[in-house]
Amino acid sequence: MNVQTGGRRREVSVPDLVSRARAGQQAAVARLISLVEQASPALSEVMAAVAPLTGHAHVVGLTGSPGVGKSTTTNALVGELRQRGLRVAVLAVDPSSPFSGGALLGDRVRMADHAQDPDVFIRSMASRGHLGGLSWAAPQAIRVLDAAGFDVVLVETVGVGQSEVEIAGLADTTIVLLAPGMGDGIQAAKAGILEIGDLYAVNKADRDGADVVRREIRTMLSMAARPEGAWKRPVLKLVARSGDGMAALVDALDQHRAWLDSSGDLVRRRTARARREVEAVAMESLRSRWARVGEADMLEELSLAVAQGRLDSHTAAQRLLAE
Amino acid sequence: MNVQTGGRRREVSVPDLVSRARAGQQAAVARLISLVEQASPALSEVMAAVAPLTGHAHVVGLTGSPGVGKSTTTNALVGELRQRGLRVAVLAVDPSSPFSGGALLGDRVRMADHAQDPDVFIRSMASRGHLGGLSWAAPQAIRVLDAAGFDVVLVETVGVGQSEVEIAGLADTTIVLLAPGMGDGIQAAKAGILEIGDLYAVNKADRDGADVVRREIRTMLSMAARPEGAWKRPVLKLVARSGDGMAALVDALDQHRAWLDSSGDLVRRRTARARREVEAVAMESLRSRWARVGEADMLEELSLAVAQGRLDSHTAAQRLLAE
Numbered sequence: 001m002n003v004q005t006g007g008r009r010r011e012v013s014v015p016d017l018v019s020r021a022r023a024g025q026q027a028a029v030a031r032l033i034s035l036v037e038q039a040s041p042a043l044s045e046v047m048a049a050v051a052p053l054t055g056h057a058h059v060v061g062l063t064g065s066p067g068v069g070k071s072t073t074t075n076a077l078v079g080e081l082r083q084r085g086l087r088v089a090v091l092a093v094d095p096s097s098p099f100s101g102g103a104l105l106g107d108r109v110r111m112a113d114h115a116q117d118p119d120v121f122i123r124s125m126a127s128r129g130h131l132g133g134l135s136w137a138a139p140q141a142i143r144v145l146d147a148a149g150f151d152v153v154l155v156e157t158v159g160v161g162q163s164e165v166e167i168a169g170l171a172d173t174t175i176v177l178l179a180p181g182m183g184d185g186i187q188a189a190k191a192g193i194l195e196i197g198d199l200y201a202v203n204k205a206d207r208d209g210a211d212v213v214r215r216e217i218r219t220m221l222s223m224a225a226r227p228e229g230a231w232k233r234p235v236l237k238l239v240a241r242s243g244d245g246m247a248a249l250v251d252a253l254d255q256h257r258a259w260l261d262s263s264g265d266l267v268r269r270r271t272a273r274a275r276r277e278v279e280a281v282a283m284e285s286l287r288s289r290w291a292r293v294g295e296a297d298m299l300e301e302l303s304l305a306v307a308q309g310r311l312d313s314h315t316a317a318q319r320l321l322a323e
Numbered sequence: 324m325n326v327q328t329g330g331r332r333r334e335v336s337v338p339d340l341v342s343r344a345r346a347g348q349q350a351a352v353a354r355l356i357s358l359v360e361q362a363s364p365a366l367s368e369v370m371a372a373v374a375p376l377t378g379h380a381h382v383v384g385l386t387g388s389p390g391v392g393k394s395t396t397t398n399a400l401v402g403e404l405r406q407r408g409l410r411v412a413v414l415a416v417d418p419s420s421p422f423s424g425g426a427l428l429g430d431r432v433r434m435a436d437h438a439q440d441p442d443v444f445i446r447s448m449a450s451r452g453h454l455g456g457l458s459w460a461a462p463q464a465i466r467v468l469d470a471a472g473f474d475v476v477l478v479e480t481v482g483v484g485q486s487e488v489e490i491a492g493l494a495d496t497t498i499v500l501l502a503p504g505m506g507d508g509i510q511a512a513k514a515g516i517l518e519i520g521d522l523y524a525v526n527k528a529d530r531d532g533a534d535v536v537r538r539e540i541r542t543m544l545s546m547a548a549r550p551e552g553a554w555k556r557p558v559l560k561l562v563a564r565s566g567d568g569m570a571a572l573v574d575a576l577d578q579h580r581a582w583l584d585s586s587g588d589l590v591r592r593r594t595a596r597a598r599r600e601v602e603a604v605a606m607e608s609l610r611s612r613w614a615r616v617g618e619a620d621m622l623e624e625l626s627l628a629v630a631q632g633r634l635d636s637h638t639a640a641q642r643l644l645a646e
Binding site (some may be wrong): 043044047048050051052053054055139140143267270271272273274275277278279281282283285286287290299300302303304306307308309310311312313314315316317318320321 | 366367370371373374375376377378462463466590593594595596597598600601602604605606608609610613622623625626627629630631632633634635636637638639640641643644
C-alpha cells in the first residue's frame with residue numbers, strides 16, 4: 001500500500017518509508033508514527049515490515065509526579081546518551097492531553113538542546129481520543145522507533161496513576177523520578193510507584209530534603225518482599241539542571257539492561273508486553289468490526305435494550321460475541 | 324447462585340440480596356458492589372436481576388483538578404439533595420489508587436456529615452488493578468445503585484485526563500468544578516474539560532479571582548461551536564464549605580435533567596453509555612477466555628513470536644480472533 005507523505009503529498013510505499021526511517025530520515029520516522037496514531041489502513045503492512053527489525057532498542061520509561069522535573073531530566077538524559085554516541089528517540093506521552101504531534105507540549109521548546117540533532121527524534125503522543133488509547137498506540141510507536149534503529153527509546157509520561165502503570169508495562173527499564181518537598185513518600189505509597197520502578201532517582205538533589213526522600217524510598221523499597229536474585233533497585237541522586245548524576249543514571253540503565261539479559265527477564269517482559277499489545281490490537285479490531293454497518297445496527301439495538309432495562313449488559317455482550 | 328455475605332459468611336441468593344438492597348439495607352448494596360468489583364461469577368445473575376429495576380436514578384458526574392474542593396462540594400451537594408428528601412449514592416472513583424472499598428480514602432472521614440444517614444450510601448472504587456478497569460466496573464456499579472432505588476447517583480473523580488472523559492461518559496449530567504488561583508483557564512483548555520461539562524461551578528467563590536475564572540470559562544464556552552437548541556451550559560458560583568450556591572446547583576441539575584428528558588438526549592446518552600458497557604463486558608469476557616488453558620498457550624506462543632520479531636502484532640491478533 002502506498003501512503004502519502006510530505007508537504008507535496010507525494011506517495012511512497014511502506015517498504016520505502018521504512019528504509020528511509022532506517023537511513024535516519026526523521027520525516028520518514030514521523031510519518032510512520034502518524035500512521036500509528038491515525039490507525040491507518042496501511043498500519044498492518046507497517047507493523048509486518050518493522051517486526052523483523054525490532055529488538056535492538058533499550059526501551060526506558062520515565063515517570064514521576066508533575067513538578068519533579070521530568071522534562072529537564074529527559075533533556076539531560078538525552079545529552080548523556082548522545083555523549084556516548086547513542087541514537088535516542090523520545091516519546092512523550094501525555095494522558096491528559098487530547099492533542100498530539102507535539103503542537104501543545106512544544107517539543108522543540110522542551111528539548112531545545114537537541115532540536116537540531118539528527119540522531120535525536122522527539123515526539124509527543126496523546127492517548128485521549130485515540131483509537132484504542134495509549135495501550136494500543138504506544139507499543140506500536142515504540143516498535144517503529146526500535147526498527148528505525150534508535151539505540152534508546154525513552155518513553156516519558158506524567159505520573160497520574162494508570163498511565164504510570166501502563167508505561168512500566170511498555171518499558172524494559174522504568175525510572176521513577178522524585179523530588180524533595182512534594183510529599184513523595186505518601187505519593188509513592190498511594191500511586192503504587194513502588195511496584196513499577198527499576199531505578200529511582202531523586203532529582204533536585206541540591207535542595208533540602210533530598211536525603212530524606214531518598215531514605216524514605218529506600219526504607220519502603222527494603223520492606224517490599226522480593227524473590228531471591230531479584231534486581232536490587234538503586235535510589236540515585238540527580239541535579240538534572242546541571243547534569244550532576246546523569247552519568248551514574250545512564251550507568252545504572254546499562255546495568256539493568258545487562259541484568260535483564262542475563263536473568264532472562266528481558267524475554268519475559270517483552271513477551272508480556274507483546275501479549276498486551278496483541279490483546280489491544282485484537283480488541284480494537286473487534287471494536288472496529290462492530291462499528292461496521294450491520295454489526296453496528298445489532299450493537300445499537302442491544303445497547304438501547306440495555307439502556308431501557310429490557311436486557312442486561314452481560315447477556316447483550318454474549319449475544320454480540322455469538323455473532 | 325448463592326453468594327456469601329456478612330461477617331458470619333451466611334449464604335444468600337442474588338434475588339434476596341437485590342430485594343434487601345431495594346429495602347434500604349446498606350450492607351446488601353455494599354455486597355452487590357463488591358460482587359461487581361470482584362467480577363464474581365454471580366455477576367451475570369446480578370446484572371440480569373437489576374436490569375429491569377434501572378432507569379430511575381439521575382446519574383451525576385463531578386470532576387475537577389485536585390484542590391478545587393471536590394470532596395467538600397460532594398458533601399454539601401449530598402446535604403442539599405437530602406434536604407429535598409432524595410436518597411443519594413456517592414461513588415468516588417480514584418483512578419490513581421490501587422485501593423478500593425474506601426479503606427484509604429476514608430469515606431467516613433470525607434463525608435462525616437452523612438455517615439450515619441441510612442439514605443446516603445458512600446463507596447470508593449479504584450480503577451487500577453480491576454478486571455476491565457473503570458470502564459467495566461463503574462457502569463455496573465451505577466446500575467446496582469440505580470436499581471437499589473437511589474434518586475441520585477453521584478460519581479466523583481479526580482480530574483486527571485482520561486478519567487474525566489470516562490466519567491462524562493458515565494453520567495447523565497456532568498459537573499466540572501473549578502476554583503480560583505489554579506490556572507484553570509489553561510487547565511480547562513488542556514484537559515479538554517470544555518467538551519465534557521454540562522454544568523460548570525466555580526468553587527471558593529469568596530476568594531479573589533473567582534469572577535475572573537468564571538468569565539474565562541464563559542468566554543471559552545461561548546467560543547465553542549454548538550448545534551442549535553443545545554443545552555446552554557451555566558457557570559455557577561459556589562462556596563461549598565458554607566453551602567452558598569448549593570441550592571442553585573441542585574436547581575441547575577434538575578433543569579438539565581428536564582432538558583435531557585424533553586430533548587431526547589437522555590435516551591441517546593444512556594444508549595451510548597450502554598454501548599460502551601456492553602463493549603467493555605464483551606471485551607473482558609474475551610480476555611478471560613484467552614486466559615483459559617489452551618487459549619492461554621496460544622496467546623503466549625503468539626506473544627513470544629511478536630516479542631522476538633518473528634511475527635507482527637496485527638497478524639497475531641488476527642490469528643487469535645480466528646480461533
